[in-house]
Amino acid sequence: MKLSANLLRFALAVLACAVTTMAVAADTTGITDTTIKVGVMGPFTGSASSYSKAQIGLDAYYKWVNDQGGVNGRKIETVLEDYACDSAKGIAAVKKLIHQDKVFMLHGNSCSAVAMAIKPVVVEAGIPWVVAHAANGAISTPATKNIFHGVPVGKTMGTAMARFITTKPGIAKVAVIQHTDDWAKSYCGPATEFLASKNIKPVVEVAFERGQTDATAQTLRIKQANPDFVVACLYETETAIFLKDAKKFGLNAPVMGTAGTDLENTLKRVGDLDTVSNYYVPHMYTDNLDGPRLKRFADILKKYYPNESVTAFSLISMGGAAAVVEALKRSGRDLSREKFLADLDKIKDFDTGLLAGKITWTAADRDGVKEAAVAGFVNGQPTVLKAWGQRL
């Protein structure tokens, strides 16, 4: 009797030890007593380097958080890695961050194609990843265990763009001009889908490639079709060229751009108000870039990167960063990847003070920001709009 009781006690003890070890073996890679390592991947070089302003913004935000005392006694140590918008470099960068630098989490990526390429690597490693900028919804939907979208995805923005267009009275004909790359498709695809659901099909669709310096053929074709609105999924340079050509040839229809440009900088680039007075863009923020509500974020950027100019890209990732910091705070001192993932999924209606939409993440839905507004020039001033002719 005594032997079997002892045996039972022994077995229970072993079991208890095993269970405790399993609980203790929570994943604390990338955490020390004083630091939390965050891997930030961005296209700092290459033809898409202007996208990396998003990563610069988020780095500035984390530096500011550190200066405020950090999170639960730990400072955030960012590790920046460049991938030049190339998939091979992207995979190398993320593997380095995960297996060599051993970061706690990833917060980055602007280029959607690269994000899709590294997705299997991230999913397999189980490391938390908040997408900082890339717009392809397929990165975070269907939901995986560890990937979160911290910015509005293409579908949200395309829908906002198209919905605004439909609020224009008498809207019947729409023209589309876009780059034939996945970036443009992530905006124009959902936009044309939404318009189609309202029975508005494009009367003309033209391609204007990156690097081309003249849009005469495209502008004339669009003008000939006489649309009520033009959807222009073009990058910064090409937007300026198209708007100038539109003015030159008397194409007066309003133009809807993407989140790749912002009103203030487009005005600077084309140089006169008349050319952009009809230009609208989806707007992810609660205020204009130089408005009062965004000022403290712009100031954070200025403080840590004084030579950096503020464009639509610069502040976009800070919203996600604010949510990350909130989740880290809630996880407390006893931080682990599992706890952090659970706390991220508890983020609900989180007001970042920056983004127009509040962030909500659940285990089934990682598309965190589901709202976007539109901005346009009203009396020469960039203004956030709810619908055609209506301020927010």
Added chain:
Amino acid sequence: MFFLQLALSGLAQGAIYALVALSMCVVYRATTVVNFGHGDLVMAGAFVTYLLVVLAGLPFPMSAVLAVALLFVLGLAIEVGLIERIKAGPHIGFALMCIAVGYLLRGIARAVWGREVLPMPRVFDFPPVILGDLVVTADALVIFFVVGVLLMLFFGLFYRTSAGRIMQAVCQSERGAALVGINVRALHGVMWGVGAALGAVGGVLVAPLTLLHPGLGASFLIKGFAAMTLGGFGSFGGAVAAGLLLGVAEQWIGGYVSTKLIDIAAYLVIILVLALRPQGLFGRVVAERV
């Protein structure tokens, strides 16, 4: 009026291509090297002008002229310092040297300007001229004027002056020119300088239309190369004519067939011409000397 408007824009674009093609041709005729970094010289011309206008506060015309002069010196330096030095190596080494120099220039531009996309300050701000249905912008007029004058100067100098005859001699036969006492090496440098300067003018003209970013030169390299081939390698007049033709062809194909084809219009034209007439439009069939 589609037709004419497209042709007009095509000619304005084509004028830039013609300039770039001519500048590459000058370099090629002088040293038998096709400068694969030439697009970045075009970009450098635009950037240096920007620097002078925005940072040094000089007025645009002066900055432009100064930038072109600086690029002349750069072209000369590249030839004398780098190209001459690897003359003994394989011919393909030149290609890589040119690419490397282009890369370096682009890297410097990116290191300094990084993530920004900069607007070139507008200089010629008079309203467009309207001729019936045709719209001619100030930019287009300036391009036509400048390129026209440059071409006249260039061909005039090359074919009518004694300095030009010296250059012709070097282009036709280096040994012969050397035997007659011409300093062939110096002339190589000068012609590279001329090529770089002409390319820089192209950059200065195109920058107000597009925006400034380090990758500006990429498309001009390809178009220039295409125009050179189309016109017949080594033919100055051919390069100019082909450049103009290419610009117009792009607009017509885009306007009448599909805008999706504009990017590859240059290549389609090339393949067509080379299939029908392998030596290009104005090239001479060269018999190989054994």
Added chain:
Amino acid sequence: MFYAAPLLALAIPLFANPYTQFVVNLMLVYVLVAVGFNLVLGNLGQLAFANTALFGIGAYTAAMLMVHAGWPFWAAILPAGIAGATAGFLASVTALRGIRNYYLAIVTLAFGELLRWTYIHGEIATGGTDGLAVPRADFFGIVLDSETARFYVFLLIVTVIVKAVSNLLQSKVGRAIVAIRDNELATASLAIPTGRYIVLAFTLSGFVVGIAGSLFAVLIGQVVPESFGLIELILHFAMVLVGGLGSLFGSVLGAVALTALPEFFRRFPGLYEMFFGGLLIVFLLIQPRGLSALCAKPWPALRDRYYRDH
């Protein structure tokens, strides 16, 4: 002697983490790319810009077979090579009519860009701008789902092909190709059909680079049109030239060096382009015959036997 390197390489996974192993795998892919490109650039001596096209068509062929037809990886390798060979043939067929040098170069460039255009616009087959997501590679029943697994398979394939190219260069075909580079007219006067050999060289180059493309597709897990543009082409050029034109050993060195270099430059973000350009310039001034010549000086045994001086 030849097999020493691959045998030694078998030990690499013992020292590598998934990041370094990935970089090594990428090196293997680029070894094939450089070896194939060198056939045309170095051994044949023709300037050609089609390499990314050949690389891309190999990658797309493998990806399309795996995604649309459900073929396992091992079955897709050969078709990728054949696709590359066909592309190489088509790109160079104008050579039969006497097109050479810069004209041939631009024809190959045009061909490459046209191919890339079809990747972008051939939505149904190629996935358009989103590209194709390549499923996990199935190698005769074994799923290659780790970098180490992929390493062994890549090492095998690369060794076999490089040996084959080495044999080719020592054969009659190889000698004819090199002879054409050295003096085409003299070669023609020996009753060797130079046009046909030029096309043959391009075709073989396409075969090798096409297979490299299939490996690339599996390594990256994705094929998108952006991966096969002009920036990639410059990388291919640099690898061949830095390694040593016409030198098989040089191609290997160049591929390894230029895949490792950007990884070292991670410490200096934003400066890589500048350093790359500067490095190439310095290299070209000091040793235009490439790394292989640099290595051959202290160790004459490493001197490439097939390399001829210009």
